[in-house]
Amino acid sequence: MSGYGQFCAVARALDVVGERWALLIVRELLLGASSFSDIRHGLPRIPRATLSARLRALRAAGIVDDGYRLTEAGTALAPVVRELARWAVTTDSAALTEDDLDTAALTWDIQRRIDTSALPERTVVLAIEFTDRTANDRNYWLHLSQTSVNLCRQDTGAPVDVWLTAPTEAATRWWLGHLSWAQLLRQPGVRVHGDRSLQRQMHRWFQRYVFTPEALGVAGSEPAGAVPGNAV
Structure with missing residues (x-):
């Protein structure tokens, strides 16, 4: 059995996008990647064979089409990606290392x-x-x-x-x-x-990272453009 074998909607979703790199490929496409090369630039550590395999799986699931575009089902993952980013920003469990x-x-x-x-x-x-x-x-x-x-x-x-x-x-x-x-x-x-x-x-x-604390509406974040007049 390759999946989790559970009726739970969370488990069934992870059967589709829970494999390593899968949701990051979706992130790259949400951010404008439009080719195999674009995705690899955004994910420089992913092996080519792994990227090919994940794209095949995402296409089979109806998340990505043959033109490296997200389908309606793929675009619907945008709030999921955003909330994962919010979770990482607001918890020590995913601290930068x-x-x-x-x-x-x-x-x-x-x-x-x-x-x-x-x-x-x-x-x-x-x-x-x-x-x-x-x-x-x-x-x-x-x-x-x-x-x-x-x-x-x-x-x-x-x-x-x-x-x-x-x-x-x-x-x-x-x-x-x-x-x-x-x-x-x-x-x-x-x-x-x-x-x-x-x-x-x-x-x-610089517009900076799409998921800055300010962009996510995290309390206490500093405006991205806050630059004193004597900064340089």
Whole structure:
């Protein structure tokens, strides 16, 4: 027997979306992934074979169609994903640990949560260096414009306008909404340098993690845009 073998609706739901990675694939599709490659970018640690198997199972269950789109049944899982995030934010049972820190997943989420309307009219290159990581996971480049956002793991040679250097945990806690931009800049090892006019406005470029405490309506959360005038 592959399932739980219980009449309970919770057990029957978990028979469908309870396998490892399954609900995270749904999360990626809810957040705009539209291809196998997009899903792998959002879940860099998932083996290709596992992703293929989970997609087959989700299609068989009528949750995903052949075009990497959620069906009506799949979209109906959005409140489930949101409430799981709320539970994680409000309980110590799912505290952030060192094992959860992944620069590839973090920068992919950053690039899909850029507010292009807040960007300058010209293209801006933002280099991010995670100071506590090895060469393969240390450096990323975001090429930002009002019409496109591109994340690069190799230096293309384009002039960099702004550099952000930070330990991975500090950058992750800012992205999750645990730290404001001003608080991030005060963390040990965090530095922003480059074009000073861009430094002053760059906090507005980031919409941050979709499930910040503020976005979830968790009491006591700090507004995501709270930045004192002298932050830079």
